[in-house]
Amino acid sequence: MSYWxxxxxxxxRILDGTAVTGIQFLFASAVAIAVxxxxxxGKLSSNLLIRSIAITxxxxxxxxSLLVQLYWIFFVLPLFGITLPKFAAGFLSVGMNxxxxxxxxxxxxxxxxxxxxxEAALALNMSPAQRMxxxxxxxxxxxxxxxxxxxxxxxxxxxxxxxxxSVADLMFxxxxxxxxxxxxxxxxxTALIVYYILARFLVTPFMRWLERVxxxxxxxx
Amino acid sequence: xxxxxxxxxxxxxxxxxxxxxMNVTKSYGELVVLDKxxxxxxxxxxxxxxxxxxxxxxxxxRMLMTLETINGGVICVDGQPxxxxxxxxxxxxxxxxxxxxxxxSIGMCFxxxxxxPHMTALQNCMEGPVQVLGLSKQAARERSExxxxxxxxxxxxxxxxxxxxxxxxxxVAIARALAMRPKVMLFDEVTSALDPEVIGEVTNVIRKLVxxxxxxxxxxxxxxxxxxxxxxxxxxxxxxxxxxxxxxDELFANPQRDRTRQFLSAVxxxx
Numbered sequence: 001m002s003y004w005x006x007x008x009x010x011x012x013r014i015l016d017g018t019a020v021t022g023i024q025f026l027f028a029s030a031v032a033i034a035v036x037x038x039x040x041x042g043k044l045s046s047n048l049l050i051r052s053i054a055i056t057x058x059x060x061x062x063x064x065s066l067l068v069q070l071y072w073i074f075f076v077l078p079l080f081g082i083t084l085p086k087f088a089a090g091f092l093s094v095g096m097n098x099x100x101x102x103x104x105x106x107x108x109x110x111x112x113x114x115x116x117x118x119e120a121a122l123a124l125n126m127s128p129a130q131r132m133x134x135x136x137x138x139x140x141x142x143x144x145x146x147x148x149x150x151x152x153x154x155x156x157x158x159x160x161x162x163x164x165x166s167v168a169d170l171m172f173x174x175x176x177x178x179x180x181x182x183x184x185x186x187x188x189x190t191a192l193i194v195y196y197i198l199a200r201f202l203v204t205p206f207m208r209w210l211e212r213v214x215x216x217x218x219x220x221x
Numbered sequence: 222x223x224x225x226x227x228x229x230x231x232x233x234x235x236x237x238x239x240x241x242x243m244n245v246t247k248s249y250g251e252l253v254v255l256d257k258x259x260x261x262x263x264x265x266x267x268x269x270x271x272x273x274x275x276x277x278x279x280x281x282x283r284m285l286m287t288l289e290t291i292n293g294g295v296i297c298v299d300g301q302p303x304x305x306x307x308x309x310x311x312x313x314x315x316x317x318x319x320x321x322x323x324x325x326s327i328g329m330c331f332x333x334x335x336x337x338p339h340m341t342a343l344q345n346c347m348e349g350p351v352q353v354l355g356l357s358k359q360a361a362r363e364r365s366e367x368x369x370x371x372x373x374x375x376x377x378x379x380x381x382x383x384x385x386x387x388x389x390x391x392x393v394a395i396a397r398a399l400a401m402r403p404k405v406m407l408f409d410e411v412t413s414a415l416d417p418e419v420i421g422e423v424t425n426v427i428r429k430l431v432x433x434x435x436x437x438x439x440x441x442x443x444x445x446x447x448x449x450x451x452x453x454x455x456x457x458x459x460x461x462x463x464x465x466x467x468x469x470d471e472l473f474a475n476p477q478r479d480r481t482r483q484f485l486s487a488v489x490x491x492x
Binding site: 114116117119120121122123124125126127128130134135138139217218 | 288349394401
């Protein structure tokens with residue numbers, strides 16, 4: 001079977017898988033960004049309880065394997081009465097895992113905004129929440145965007161693991177095709193190329209564009 | 222612990238100063254930066270603090286802006302305690318709400334301007350009035366444009382700070398602080414980070430404020446000529462205490478203390 005014939009026969013399944021990977025990626029990114037922001041701010045909180053919760057989350061999800069977390073959320077949580085559909089378990093695991101790394105980026109970016117900015121905002125009598133929202137976060141966003149670009153690509157590649165709890169993503173489809181045809185080079189080669197195209201020609205340009213837009217907003221464009 | 226019952230809950234009478242430091246001490250661990258400072262600043266008075274580095278002069282301003290906490294004593298602004306609040310008949314350390322209420326009377330300009338880089342000059346000035354004072358955007362814009370005009374920056378109002386020179390940024394920072402309508406303005410070495418040729422544009426704005434507005438001002442500067450011209454009183458700080466103070470002509474022409482003489486002659490040589 002030529003590669004062209006392979007694509008004609010299995011192309012639709014590969015496209016289906018790619019679509020699932022895309023949706024997993026988008027949902028997981030949303031989860032990662034949300035929990036990164038919450039945990040990053042939480043780690044800087046003066047409230048000991050909030051800080052402890054944030055640190056515990058970051059330690060657990062950054063210190064253990066994504067695959068083990070995925071199995072925990074999908075296979076172990078039901079034993080405690082929390083059963084998630086595999087699709088949700090997939091993007092939640094990936095999002096929570098990447099979010100723990102993102103939390104450190106959020107914290108680091110907030111802390112690298114010059115101290116004078118905090119002081120100027122205080123001198124204008126802004127409340128702590130106003131200082132964070134109006135002055136610090138907009139500047140921190142710009143600082144954290146380049147490392148987030150890397151993290152989001154890691155996240156995209158991490159979504160391949162959801163195939164192990166049989167979410168029908170690109171990796172899952174490739175494995176299925178390989179199992180029924182033994183065309184390993186074609187199946188996994190195609191997956192390789194698709195992941196590369198997604199990372200290189202969709203995610204990276206998008207992050208670059210976002211950096212330019214944010215820089216312009218900060219008057220640095 | 223200090224006995225707080227010695228301090229009045231608020232200042233009253235005919236001659237309530239705009240700012241009063243009572244027995245104020247500030248230390249970082251073993252290092253005492255300010256030692257039992259007593260200082261009154263009358264409403265409308267322009268007081269300049271001079272002194273060698275490490276003498277505690279910037280700390281005086283930062284404590285008044287509540288950027289630093291104090292270790293002893295009480296600071297009052299417009300008769301009300303700033304660092305403390307009355308509770309059950311005695312003064313207790315101020316909570317965040319009390320600080321916010323009293324801090325509203327104070328504005329500050331910094332050595333490194335600290336403009337918000339993600340906002341234009343106009344947005345920098347409008348931010349406080351809109352977010353903190355709750356003014357409408359229209360009212361805040363009018364007030365800000367008026368002040369940017371006062372500091373000669375109205376034609377640059379839509380520029381971000383990164384497009385402005387140091388002198389221009391500092392003038393915007395002065396307008397930003399004034400937009401909050403403070404009763405007391407603090408200037409912390411506002412010309413120290415500027416190139417020599419643009420210092421004049423900032424000092425001229427401050428001169429204008431002194432002559433046209435009835436603001437109480439406290440300034441730290443190394444520009445001795447400027448300080449002498451515009452101040453009502455000069456305080457020479459040394460080792461966390463006021464070594465000598467008086468009207469500028471007296472203090473500069475006829476300093477009474479050795480340390481003041483030494484400092485002034487060292488500064489003169491440097492010029």
